[in-house]
Amino acid sequence: MSHPAPPLPFPARASDAHKGDFGRVLLIGGSRGMAGSIALSSMAALKTGSGLVSTAIPDRCLETVAGFHPGIMTIPLAETGDGQFSLSATLPSIDSFDAVGVGPGMRTGPGSLRIVESLLEKNDCLRVMDADAINLLSEHRLLESPALPRDQSKLVLTPHPGELARLTGVSAGDRDGQLAAAESLVEKHGMTIVVKGGPTVVVGRAADGRGAVRFVNNTGNPGMASAGSGDVLTGIVTSLLGQRLSPWDAARLGVFVHGLAGDIAAANHSQPAMTCVELLQSLPEAIGLLN
Ligand SMILES: NC(=O)C1=CN([C@@H]2O[C@H](COP(=O)(O)OP(=O)(O)OC[C@H]3O[C@@H](n4cnc5c(N)ncnc54)[C@H](O)[C@@H]3O)[C@@H](O)[C@H]2O)[C@@H](O)CC1
Numbered sequence: 384m385s386h387p388a389p390p391l392p393f394p395a396r397a398s399d400a401h402k403g404d405f406g407r408v409l410l411i412g413g414s415r416g417m418a419g420s421i422a423l424s425s426m427a428a429l430k431t432g433s434g435l436v437s438t439a440i441p442d443r444c445l446e447t448v449a450g451f452h453p454g455i456m457t458i459p460l461a462e463t464g465d466g467q468f469s470l471s472a473t474l475p476s477i478d479s480f481d482a483v484g485v486g487p488g489m490r491t492g493p494g495s496l497r498i499v500e501s502l503l504e505k506n507d508c509l510r511v512m513d514a515d516a517i518n519l520l521s522e523h524r525l526l527e528s529p530a531l532p533r534d535q536s537k538l539v540l541t542p543h544p545g546e547l548a549r550l551t552g553v554s555a556g557d558r559d560g561q562l563a564a565a566e567s568l569v570e571k572h573g574m575t576i577v578v579k580g581g582p583t584v585v586v587g588r589a590a591d592g593r594g595a596v597r598f599v600n601n602t603g604n605p606g607m608a609s610a611g612s613g614d615v616l617t618g619i620v621t622s623l624l625g626q627r628l629s630p631w632d633a634a635r636l637g638v639f640v641h642g643l644a645g646d647i648a649a650a651n652h653s654q655p656a657m658t659c660v661e662l663l664q665s666l667p668e669a670i671g672l673l674n
């Protein structure tokens with residue numbers, strides 16, 4: 384299959400490489416009824432090269448998530464009666480991970496809020512915030528808090544237009560306005576923002592530290608407008624951060640490979656019939672085309 388040129392090569396593997404060279408990543412999310420979301424992120428991290436994937440979920444989701452893939456290590460956390468993280472949910476030490484992805488399927492209760500607040504403070508750690516993590520940033524105006532560490536250059540946000548509308552107040556239908564609002568956030572906090580859509584645009588801070596720059600992705604198709612496609616992207620970007628790519632590079636290569644897998648899935652299964660499962664299963668072929 385012919386494809387556009389990637390923005391950068393996929394990380395290569397030396398002949399004497401070991402799993403520690405490819406990152407130990409932590410995915411956090413899921414809740415009763417949405418265990419599949421964080422399982423998708425975790426499998427996508429494994430399938431895009433992570434050396435070790437640990438997944439922190441509410442206790443009752445453990446067997447479900449572990450059952451999706453034997454390579455996932457699961458960390459059960461304390462939960463509320465309705466199956467989301469409780470206030471006593473305690474994360475393992477973040478310093479023992481190379482990158483962390485948080486948010487898919489997590490819901491927005493007090494336990495989830497505490498987790499997101501603690502991760503915002505860890506600005507020396509590479510982090511991806513998606514879905515309900517972004518909804519918590521919006522609901523509690525966490526990016527406006529005086530307690531927010533100034534430098535958030537190790538943070539990647541992956542909002543869809545609805546999540547970006549909640550975060551910025553700019554409606555999902557105003558694409559230009561949303562991109563301008565994402566640029567303002569990037570200029571203020573230094574994070575990288577993946578503005579999802581057709582096409583997805585990555586907004587990052589310019590190399591000289593002044594202003595924002597955009598990367599317009601040229602892979603992907605409307606077959607990806609289906610539940611779980613974004614959860615796969617969360618795992619891919621977290622995986623690439625864990626493999627020592629910068630936030631800008633991990634976001635650009637992540638959306639490219641994700642879209643290319645979507646194009647392969649559409650070619651093999653059709654746009655209407657492809658799902659997040661075919662998207663995930665197309666990642667090996669997509670990566671193979673790049674190497
Ligand atoms: N298998 C699972 O367990 C899944 C769980 N999911 C989780 O479900 C929770 C809710 O996420 P959702 O994203 O479904 O719900 P949201 O309420 O965040 O988003 C849906 C709304 O956002 C707007 N929107 C989204 N994309 C848009 C676009 N391209 N253009 C214009 N408007 C757009 C629309 O108004 C739409 O009704 C999250 O925690 C998420 O991670 C989803 O990821 C789907 C799969």
Ligand SMILES: Nc1ncnc2c1ncn2[C@@H]1O[C@H](COP(=O)(O)OP(=O)(O)O)[C@@H](O)[C@H]1O
Binds near residue numbers: 514580583603604605
């Ligand atoms: N029309 C489209 N063209 C290209 N990519 C799309 C299109 N619609 C959705 N996508 C991609 O699918 C993913 C959907 O993400 P998201 O809405 O977060 O899904 P979910 O939360 O259900 O997993 C994004 O990466 C987005 O770029």
Ligand SMILES: [Mg+2]
Binds near residue numbers: 513514613614
């Ligand atoms: Mg999503």
